[in-house]
Structure formats: C-alpha cells, structure tokens
Amino acid sequence: MTLVLSALILWAAAWWLNVRLANGPTAHTPATKLLVPVIFGLTLLIMWELIVRGLNVPLVILPAPSLIAARFAQSLPILWADFVQTFVKGALSGYAIGCAAAFVTAILIDRSDFLRRGLMPVGSFVAALPIVGTAPILVMWYGFDWQSKAAVVVVMVFFPMLVNITAGLQETTQMQRDQMQTWAATYWQGLWKLRLPAAMPFVFNGLKISSTLALIGAIVAEFFGSPIVGMGFRISTSVGQLALDMVWAEIVVAAIAGSVFYGVVALIERWVTFWHPSQRR
Amino acid sequence: HSDNSVKLQLQWVTQAQFAGYYVALEKGYYEEEGLDVTILPGGPDIAPPQVLAGGGADAMLNWMPSALAAREKGLPVVNIAQPFKSSGLMLTCWKDTGITGPQDFKGKTIGVWFFGNEYPFLSWMSQEGIPTDGGDDGVTVLKQGFNVDPLIQRQADCISTMTYNEYGQVLDAGVSPDELVTFKYEDMGVATLEDGIYVLEENLADPMFKEKMVKFVRASMKGWKYAESHPDEAAEIVLEYDETGAQSEAHQKRMMGEIAKLTAGSDGSLDEADYQRTVDTLLAGGSDPVISKAPEGAWTHEITDEALK
Amino acid sequence: MRSVVPVLAVVAVILAIWYLACLPMNIHTALTNAERAGVAVQPEGAAERRDRSGIGLALTNPGQWADTWAQDKPRLPAPHQVLAELWDTTAMKKVTSKRSLVFHGWITLSATLLGFAIGTGMGIVLAIGIVHSRAMDMSVMPWAIASQTIPILAIAPMIIVVLNSVGVQGLLPKAIISAYLSFFPVVVGMVKGLRSPDAMQFDLLRTYNASRGQTFAKLRLPASVPYLFASLKVGIAASLVGAIVGELPTGAVRGLGARLLTGSYYGQTIQIWSALFATAVLAAVLVALIAGAERMTLKRMGLGR
Amino acid sequence: MSQATVIEAKNLDLTFQTNDGAVQALSGVTLDIAAGDFVSFIGPSGCGKTTFLRCIAALEQPTGGTLTVNGMTPEEARKARAYGYVFQAAGLYPWRTIAGNIRLPLEIMGFSRAEQAERVKNVLELVDLAGFGGKFPWQLSGGMQQRASIARALSFDADILLMDEPFGALDEIVRDHLNEELLKLWARTGKTIGFVTHSIPEAVYLSTRIVVMSPRPGRITDVIESPLPKDRPLDIRDTPEFLEIAHRVREGLRAGHAYD
Amino acid sequence: MSQATVIEAKNLDLTFQTNDGAVQALSGVTLDIAAGDFVSFIGPSGCGKTTFLRCIAALEQPTGGTLTVNGMTPEEARKARAYGYVFQAAGLYPWRTIAGNIRLPLEIMGFSRAEQAERVKNVLELVDLAGFGGKFPWQLSGGMQQRASIARALSFDADILLMDEPFGALDEIVRDHLNEELLKLWARTGKTIGFVTHSIPEAVYLSTRIVVMSPRPGRITDVIESPLPKDRPLDIRDTPEFLEIAHRVREGLRAGHAYD
Ligand SMILES: Nc1ncnc2c1ncn2[C@@H]1O[C@H](COP(=O)(O)OP(=O)(O)OP(=O)(O)O)[C@@H](O)[C@H]1O
Ligand SMILES: Nc1ncnc2c1ncn2[C@@H]1O[C@H](COP(=O)(O)OP(=O)(O)OP(=O)(O)O)[C@@H](O)[C@H]1O
Ligand SMILES: [Mg+2]
C-alpha cells in the first residue's frame, strides 16, 4: 500500500513540476519542450513500477518496467531481427508502395471528375473493411513472408493517402488557377508548379497518419501467419509462452519505431513545407 | 457469484474437442453435483494460463508442455485430471514432395502452431537433430495460421494437423488420403500429453476448492464417457452451444468420432508413465529447451482418487 | 445524386475485374477438382501446376472457368457467392439466430457504440484540458501520438485479462479497446476546433470581460462543432474496428469479429468476405448517421449553407 | 474639448519581444482624450495605431509610461466594461443570428432576458437593421455585417467606443453612408470615440481631432484639431476648409513615411 | 485615342446560372478600348467590373454579344499570352522566393534561363524591389507583395495589362506611391491598361477614361473622358479640374447605387 501511495504522491509532485515548467519563463525553450513530456512519461513508468510491485501483480499479467527493460537489454539481437523483418521489410516497403499507388491514382482521379465521383465513395467503403478480416485473406494470397505484410500495409495506407492527396490537389484558390490560365499553362505545368506544391501540407498529413498505420498493419498481419521472425510473431508466441516481458519489449520497440517514423516524416514536412503558416514561427 | 461456481477456460473455440464438458453441462451432471459451471471458449489470442493467473477462471484445459512451461515461468499450475490419454497431433505432408520419413524434412517448409503448441515439434526436431532455422540442412518453419490453407495452397510442404480437426479439413478440401503422408507424434514416440485439467497450486490448499474440483472432475468424466458412447448426440450438443454459428454438423460429428479415440483409454487420472514420457521429450529439446529441469509437484492424483472412488 | 452514375460505373468495373480475378486465383483448385473427377487438364499433376501462374493455367483450361466461380472454399469467392451468403445470413435467418449476421452485427454494434461514447467523452475532456492547460498540452500530446503506434491487437488480450482479473467482463472490455482507438481522432479534432477562433474573437470577449467558462461556452465550444463532427466520423469507424479487434480475444464467441475469425479457422472464405462486407456496410451506415446529425446540427446552428 | 479628460496617456512605450529581436511599437506616446471627443488615428501600416487602441482597451500591456482611463487603469476600466470595441472585420459568430450576436455581450454581462431583448431591438434600429435580427451573418452584405458589429459594440452602452478600421473592407459608397450614420450616432449619444483609419477623407470628415502617427518606432508626429462644425453633410468634403485640413494631414503623413 | 482599337465589346451579356436562379452579371455592355488607353472601371460591389475584366481575359465566357481582342477571340488572345493580369490579392506562391514567383510565368512560357534571369532583374528594378529577389513573400510587407505581383504580370511583357483592384488592400500612402509608379510605367511602356477600383480619386488620377458601372443587371451607366494631361504629379488631385471630374464620377456612382 505504501508503494501505491508513494506512486500517487509522485504523480502529484511531477504534475506540479510540469505545471511550473510549462508556465514558467523557459516554457518556449526546446529543452523544456522536451523535458515536460519526458517527465510525464517517466512518472507514468515509475507509477507503473510502484503499483505493480505494491499490488503484487503476477508477472504473467503485467510485468514491471524494470523487468521489461532487462528483457529488452538481453534480447537486442532478437528484437533487431524482428524489427528488420517487420518494419524494414514489411512496413516500409508497403508504405512506399501504398503511397506511390495512391499518388498515381490521385492524379488519375484528378484528371477525371467522373472517376473521382465514382471512386471516392466506393473507396471509402473499401477502406472500412477491417484489417483483421483482410489480413488473413492477404496472407493466404501472398504467402507467409513479408510480402503479405507489405500488402496489408498497402491496403491500409492507400485510402488515407488518396483522400489527402485528392483534397490537397483541390487546395488551390480559384484565383491561383485563373492565374495559370492567363499564362496559358498546360495541365502538367499547373500541376507541377502550382497544385503539387500547394498540396504538400495535405500530402504530409496523409503521410503522418499512414506512418502509424503502416507499422500496426505489418504487426497485426503477422498474427495471421508468418515465418518465425517478426514483431507480431514474437508478440503472439510470447503471449502463448507467458513471456510477458518479451511481449512488452516488442511493444516498446513498436512504440519507439512508430514514434521515430512519425517524427522523421514530421521533420521532412518541416523542411518541405517551410512556407506554410503552421510551420513558420 | 456463488461458492459452488466453477469457470472453465477452454483452449480453443467451442468444438467437439471439448464435448465432454458440454455434455456434462447439458445433461445436468454438474448440476447433480451442485455445481454451477460456466464454460469460457478460447481463441487464438487467449492464453489459458494467463486467464487462470488473472482469476478469470478456476480451471483451465491445457497441453502439458505449455502448462509445464508456465510452471517454470513462475505460475504454479497443477494437473488434476487427464481425460485425454493419447495425442492427436500429427504432421501432414504432400506425398509428391518425396517425404517418407523425418530424414526427408531437410530443406522443406513446415507449418507449426505456436502459442505454446510449438513445444512438441521443437522437441521432436531436436531429437532428430534437424535445425529449425531454415537452410538446406534444416527445416523452414512457418507460423501456421488457423486453417489448412498453407498446405492446400502449397505454401508449405507439411503442416501441423490434429487427427480430429485439421486433417478432416484437408480431406474436406477434396484431397484424398493417398495424396498425403502423415506422421503421428504418438507413433514417432514424441507424443506429449494434450488436454488436461489444470488449477492453481495455491487454490488446492483450500479444502473447499478441492472438494469443488472433485465434483467437477467426476461430472466431467461422466460427460466424457457419455460423449464417447453417443458421439452424434454429443456433437449436436456442441453445435447447440456454439454461439458463432460457424460450425457444420458433419465436421463436428467426424471430430467427435476422432476425439473418442483419444479419450478412450483414460478414466481421468494421469498415467505417470505418460507424464514421464512427456517430461523426457521436453527435456530432450536441444538448444531452446521448453523446460530446463524436471518439474516437481506439477500433478496430483488427490482429486481423481477422490472423484473415482 | 450526380454521383450515382459514376459510382455504378465504377462498381460495374470492379465487379468485372473481380470475376476475372477469380479465374487465376481459383484455377489451381478447380483443376485439382477436375482432375480428381477424371477430367483431362493441362498440365497434369498438382505438383506440376504448383509453380505455374494462374493466368497461364486459366488460359489453357477454359473448360474449368465455371468452377472458379462456384467453389466451396475458394481463394477468392465470386461476388454472387458473397452476395448470396450475405442475403442468406441476413434476410433469410431469424435475427435471434446465431447464424444471422444481424445478430452478430448487433453484438458488435453495442460494443462499438459504448466504446465510441467512452472514447468521445474521453477525447473531449482531454482536448478541453489540453486547450486550457499548457502543462497538459506539452506533456500529454506526444504520448497520445505514441499511444497510437502501439499495435492494439497485441495488447487487446492483455487488456481483457487485466480487466478480467479486476472483475470487469462482458461488453466493457471490448468497449474500452474500441474507445482506445476512437479517442485519438477526437482529441486531435477537438483541440484544433477549440483553438479555431482567431485572436480577434478572443480579444472581443476580453473587452466584455468574459470569464474562462463564458469564453468556452460562447466561443470555443460552438466554434469546435464542425471539427467535432469531422472527427466523430473518423472515430466511429475506428470504434468499429476496435470492437472487432476486442472480440477476437474475448473468446471469439459472438459478433462480426468472431465471424471473421471462425471463418478463418475453417477456411470459410465466403463467410469471411460476407462478414467483411457486413462490417463495411455497418461502418458506412454509422458514418452516414453521423453525417446526418452533422447536417442537422450545423443547419440549426446556421452553419449549414 | 472643455469636458473632463477620459483617456490620458503619458510617455507610453510598448516593445514587443519577437523571435528576431525587439519591435518598438509605441514610443513616448502622450495624448489626452476628452469626454465626447472623436479622435481619429491615421498613419502608415505598422505605426502602432492598433497597438495604441489595444493598450487603451487593456488588450496589450504597455512596457513604459502611464495610461489611465476614467482615472482607473485600463485593466480596471475593462473589468468595469467601459469599452465598446469594433474590429476591422465584423467578426460576427456565424452560428448566431444577428440578434444573437448583439445579445452576446449582454449575456456575458448578465443582463436580464427582458433587458436583452429591449436593447437588441433598440440598437438594431439605431443601425438601421430592424427586421434583420433573425438572419444569419452570411445572409447579409458586408456593410450590413459591419453595422451589426457596431450595434454589438453599442448594445451595452459603454462610454468609450474604440473602432479599428471598421470600414476598411467596404466600398466607397457604403462607406460614405456608414460615415454619415456614425456621425449622427456620435452626435446623439455623446460617446468618446477612438477611430483608426487609413483614409484621409474619412478621418477629416469624422473627427474633432486627427492624430497622425509614424512608424519605427511608432510615435505621434502631429495632432490636428478640426475646425469643421459638428454638423457635417457629405458635401462638406468638397469645401476648401475640408481640403485644407486633408492637405495638412497628407503632408503630415508623407513626412513620417519611409518607403519600404 | 487615335490609335487602333485593341478591345472591342459589343452588346456583351453574361448570365450566371446559380442554385437560386440566374444572375445577370453583365447586360448590353458596349465599349471600345484603344491601344495605350488607361481605362478605369468603377462602380458599387456586384456591378460586374470583375466579370467584365475576366471576359476580356477569357476567364469567363460571355453568353451574348461579341468581344474581340486584337481582332482575335479572347481565348486566342489568351493562348497568345496577350494579357498580364493582376488580381486583388497578391497571390504569390509562398514556397517560391520573390524572384521565383516572377520567374514562374517565364518558366511556363519557356523562356531560356538567361532570358529569365535578365527579365526578373529588370522588372524587380522597375517596381523598386531590387535586392528583395531572394526573400519569401511572407517576409515582405503587403505593399511590397503587391508590387511583386505587378512585376510578375509585367515580366513577360504582354501588351494588355488587366488589374482588378490591385491596391485595394494597401494603405493610402503606399497606394499613392504605387499609383505614381504605375503612371510612370504606363507612360514609359505605352501598354493598354484595364483597371478596376473602388476609389474615386484613384480612378480619376490614373485614367484616360473612367467607366462607371451599376448593378442588377451590371451595365455601363457613364463613360467619362479625362481632360487631365498625361503628366500628373500627385498634387493634381487638389486642382479644381480634378475635383470636377471626381464630382462627376461620384454623381454617376450615386445615381446607380441602391442601398441594400
Ligand atoms: N503581437 C505582436 N508581436 C510582435 N509584434 C507586433 C505584435 N503586434 C504588432 N506588432 C508590431 O508592432 C508594430 C505596430 O503594429 P500595429 O498593428 O499597431 O500597426 P498599425 O498601425 O495598426 O498597422 P496597420 O495599419 O497595418 O493595421 C508593427 O511593426 C507590428 O509588426
Ligand atoms: N461564378 C459566379 N457564379 C455566380 N454568380 C457570380 C459569379 N461570379 C460573379 N457572380 C455574380 O455576378 C455579379 C457581378 O460580380 P462581379 O464579381 O463581377 O462584381 P464586381 O463589380 O467585381 O464586385 P466587387 O466590387 O464586389 O468585386 C454579382 O452579382 C456576383 O454575385
Ligand atoms: Mg492595425
């Protein structure tokens, strides 16, 4: 009980500190912007540790963070192999293919209003097919290795990307398009010089959403059949073996990989859409 | 939540594999013992030991390798009854791949279930001296999904099947037995004990709980024996309890027929020789052992002795 | 309404492609079946055909085309097979029957709705906190993003077990998983919405000396309504996925998720596809309902032009 | 001009801290505004007109000097709801009707239901919008929206009316019309008005005093008292007196203007 | 006025089909514009000024009457790149530098690299923005942005310059300055200019002819020839001749104006 109580006290103290930091004079420095969420995350972790110990939660239900960290450190080669299989081979390739396909489709749709009005409703219907249903089908079609995982990722990211690119291409104002007209610009000139750059904030919005979807898709697809390597494989087998510390180590890898992926996309966004008001400061 | 309630966690979805319990429930055998039994179906993501540890169930069905592994992981589960005498696990291969015996597995692709069900296979392979990490000298292992597609689609040369379930599905897909080669673990001498009833060791210290389990095992075995002698009726009872509505009658009837063969030799009490063979097989498991030392106190005859008096 | 013709045209093209795709997808099985029945096919022997492309086989064996659209457990069921199964399991069965998709749909729907309500509520509360407290904004937002990179299917079973061990069972665990997926779009949308009024509008209220609560009620909240609805539409679809994911480890007993899974245990592809479509229809209906509520609300607020 | 001083600024400074250095928006601004004055602020973009108005309304905190409103600090005056503020854009809430928009400050200030209805009716008439109370903003033309926003600022009857380029977005004819109306209103109510504009004719036509400002740093370069009578028909703008003042304002402006 | 006719509109009609009925934006508009003319269009909001300009630039298709530009259809003239069009907002691309923005039409029209650089340099000087080529639009003030947008329209040296309220968003001083510059440019290049404005002084100051329009349906109510000399210092606006024309324009405007 004392451990649980100290967890609550810790929580209050950390929150007080964060409020001070966030409203203090240094609130806008990069260091504080990093520090505040880190303190928050650390607090959660320590509370988790204290509560798990305090309430004597069995290892096979929820391991303490310290155990997870130990397992993580011991299993680096396995985690790395799983990461390469799932993230690099499955998620990244699927992400690239899916985004590229969405791009080509968006341009096709853009050229034909008929296609746009026909495809978008059908597309949103198809996008509503849940991954737990499509994943087994795709595993059946594309085999057990990373190709089927990539296929699942393609299916998952395609539509969000398509919607965003299509919306982005509509983003120009009437005036900007008229301007192109007065210069007698061709369709491709207008696309290349005006509409694609203008669409970039939307495109990156789609890329960011898809970056989290991609990893989740690749992991979930491994639940439905895989070679004996991969994050999803490891998670599901480890649950069966009651190696919950390993499960959580993989989840940590997933969270880190996902966040870093998201962060990288956000960084590139900063760089490409430097001109957008949301990126200027 | 009355004191006479028992929650049983199954290993898999409702099917004839668990017919004995459903028959006991339907026929009122539990009721006769004064028990209020709830049967919780399992699924691909459910680890029965975890449910047991979390207090979600009083007893679970599990394969012995998985249960012993859990015991080593610090979850002291104890076998109190063993309704399944023999193993239904086998490897089913296409004959045209040229496989005639374990020595031919090298270089082939084999589908295996994981989630605790991979232990018998890994033990077997390490006894045969075949590495399981791919390459020309070893076998390439796939984590098999929930159906027999990998074999039918020829993504794997062999897959794991149960005599009572997947093997039937392969035949259902139109494959004739002549096209297949099968290796029963039982015949290979690497069989491990399957569906047994397990409870938490700490609970057994409680006489009330023990008494409840005695009644439970007694009624369950009565259910099993009834199911063995009335397979069609048992299958229909199972269908009644299947809430997904996905099972077919023909399939369940055939399954019940096969299950009856596995339970036939058991009165519910664990045969020590079978237990020893299971442990030996598991201990032989090479580089990645399922268990590292012979477990102690992993089973008890106290319940079955009392129940079968 | 102008979209009817294009949509029909696209659907027709998709159906045509679908039927064509059935040929290479199912031809292997069709040929094996034919061979067993004693019909001569090109080339002979299943092992022989194993590495041949489906398209090639389909071209050399036009006699077996019909069978690719009529198999029991095809790799790719033909559209009419899926439709027939859908019709069979919705219209032809009593809704209380365990074989009725309506029955399973209802089970899933109830978890979806409960989860959606929890997720939306949580999302709104979090968004209000984030907008009003810098500390919350700085500390919670990065973790909310990180939380969405965790594969839900991996932790769903653990959530179920943990909740189970504290005595929570039934609908609620599923709903919590579904809430986990739906709160995020709501947070993001609501934060955007609550911040959407420009500086001038806040200044205006300052000149009236309005309190924080008044600013919230009179300005932030109404301004966020369009954003809220946009995220509700995303959120309800996510809820549905969450409910289905949550059904897998609860014993896969009932619900569309259970249908998908059991269909997959037994290789019942037609059943999988029909459950898939039922899910998509359900999602479409839910989104349409919210869109309807959106139109009505915005109209009453004078925002629907 | 004989009345009491309402707004009193002494040596007001305001420096904004931005990412790339400090911007001195106001520097040594000293100005008294008497009750009933109509003071226009004119000057090139960035000279601090808006900033000065915002200081008066306590929307901005001066970094130096003193500023009192009715003898109080601007903050206290704001709490006492001494200001009606009209922004450049009408800024009506699209989800409220015109009447609802005008009712907004009244709700916030806790007027009774009956009082609210009464006041809304009165100000709607005042700005010639009787009958439009039930319409939504987007159903009205830009000029009507701007009138509604003035009505909103008038509804709670603050003594001081601060207007930041309220007619900037309107066309000349509508603007002329609203100028006339504003003058009438001012004559009738005797409010103290601070008015920012970019248009020389507008400033000259409306004001009793014209404050010419110049940027970098923002400061007052000239204060021109208008000898025009209180009663001003639109035609007054073609008279020599008018042109004379306009000329002075333009000269003052040009002197302080640096091309960028 | 002795030169060749460049733009010739005869009985132009344009009706928009909207959801709630047809809107007649132009009705029987007849006007000739000669080479080298500076024609201003003035009139209340919605009278069709923009629409008429857009018809000339082939951005809108008249529903009746005839319109020729340089003897061709507007469409052909557009393809021949006869127009420079300046919109009310600067409409620069935020992801291109000022020089990049000005280079844009040149890229599209396929000028060589060297030629592009040369022309960009020239027009930047012309609009007093030399040295700002490397800046991004959002780093410049509104007036500078508008100048850049004019530079962009000038860069490819079209004979006809169409400007739709180009200075609407600027303050009076900057506006005066740009007006002066525009006049100089016009004198130097002899381009034909069509110019939409809301400001009477601006129209009178700039134009050789002022076209007064009135709405519902949009039509020309008056065309006023300016007797002012081609050389116009800013002070000309205080002369009686100037005021006389301004008065005529105002009268013409008021006649056609109905309050809404
Ligand atoms: N919040 C702020 N932060 C930093 N600088 C500001 C801020 N507000 C105004 N400024 C700067 O202060 C100076 C004065 O701005 P202000 O808005 O008062 O000018 P103004 O006279 O109203 O101009 P305009 O005619 O364009 O409205 C400008 O240089 C402006 O860039
Ligand atoms: N694309 C369009 N569809 C329908 N109606 C239009 C369209 N464009 C303009 N109109 C209508 O045509 C009329 C003339 O519009 P136009 O934009 O030419 O006016 P304007 O004189 O430029 O007005 P302003 O001074 O406000 O710019 C208006 O009533 C307007 O509502
Ligand atoms: Mg200002």
Ligand SMILES: [Mg+2]
């Ligand atoms: Mg216009």
